[in-house]
Amino acid sequence: MNNSTPLKFLEATGTPEADSWLIGIPFDGTASFKPGARFAPDAIRHASQGLESYSPYLNADLSDFKIYDSGNMDISFSSPEKTMDEIYNFYKEVLSRGKLVCTLGGEHSITFPIVKALVERYPELKLIHLDAHADMRESYGGSKYSHASVIKRILEVIDVNNYYGFGIRSGLRDSFNSLKKLKNFYPFNDGINRLKEISAMIDNSIPVYITFDLDVLDPSFIPGTGAPEPAGVSTKELLQAILKLSKLNIVGFDIVELCPPCDPSGISETTAAFFTRELLLIMNEKTTQA
Numbered sequence: 001m002n003n004s005t006p007l008k009f010l011e012a013t014g015t016p017e018a019d020s021w022l023i024g025i026p027f028d029g030t031a032s033f034k035p036g037a038r039f040a041p042d043a044i045r046h047a048s049q050g051l052e053s054y055s056p057y058l059n060a061d062l063s064d065f066k067i068y069d070s071g072n073m074d075i076s077f078s079s080p081e082k083t084m085d086e087i088y089n090f091y092k093e094v095l096s097r098g099k100l101v102c103t104l105g106g107e108h109s110i111t112f113p114i115v116k117a118l119v120e121r122y123p124e125l126k127l128i129h130l131d132a133h134a135d136m137r138e139s140y141g142g143s144k145y146s147h148a149s150v151i152k153r154i155l156e157v158i159d160v161n162n163y164y165g166f167g168i169r170s171g172l173r174d175s176f177n178s179l180k181k182l183k184n185f186y187p188f189n190d191g192i193n194r195l196k197e198i199s200a201m202i203d204n205s206i207p208v209y210i211t212f213d214l215d216v217l218d219p220s221f222i223p224g225t226g227a228p229e230p231a232g233v234s235t236k237e238l239l240q241a242i243l244k245l246s247k248l249n250i251v252g253f254d255i256v257e258l259c260p261p262c263d264p265s266g267i268s269e270t271t272a273a274f275f276t277r278e279l280l281l282i283m284n285e286k287t288t289q290a
């Protein structure tokens with residue numbers, strides 16, 4: 001951890017003893033199209049200052065919970081393998097202390113080492129994947145840890161029946177053919193509608209992790225992503241679906257692929273901060289009710 005990030009996410013002013021940790025991973029070392037996700041964690045924290053800590057959608061306030069913003073991980077840029085090891089080791093340690101983990105990426109490759117650490121703690125972990133892209137390439141740009149391979153790697157460490165993919169609308173034919181064989185693959189914008197039925201699909205006692213690639217949204221709502229893909233859902237449509245996650249036992253989530261330099265308007269980082277607030281509240285509320 002370095003301490004060069006004085007700005008915290010909204011009311012995430014807790015100490016390391018807090019139940020929830022918010023962790024920035026400023027990594028974009030495998031970005032295949034537009035780099036810049038390394039700037040996302042701090043951009044999200046900055047944009048959060050323009051939002052309220054209270055969500056009228058959930059009637060909940062971040063100040064009701066203890067959340068520790070641990071700053072950004074001090075990661076290597078020399079090789080993706082090394083970075084993946086650093087992330088895995090860090091999350092193993094944090095999870096051994098029983099923390100819930102909210103991660104601000106960074107590009108999507110960071111999700112693999114997090115899920116690897118999580119599934120060792122929660123073997124029955126279910127993964128909810130929101131994305132425009134399949135991310136099922138065996139390797140890309142010379143690395144099997146590319147952001148374009150993250151779901152391929154994850155399906156090697158979790159039971160494929162524990163994977164739930166929503167909104168995917170881009171990928172190779174082979175990637176779609178592989179995903180279509182899975183029990184819980186809900187592509188295109190209709191898949192986001194199916195997300196509204198998630199509490200009927202997953203029992204509320206089972207640990208759930210959400211990996212939220214912001215490019216699942218239409219680029220007109222969020223132009224600041226590393227690989228924009230047209231014909232996605234609106235912010236409002238996605239919010240309506242995400243609010244339905246509140247019945248689940250969420251043990252962590254990440255928000256990835258924000259590319260602040262790709263959107264000088266700042267709307268994209270505000271949108272990322274908005275969904276971070278909603279998911280933080282959803283994750284913490286369930287814990288409090290339990």
Ligand SMILES: [Mn+2]
Nearest residue numbers: 132133213215
């Ligand atoms: Mn994507």
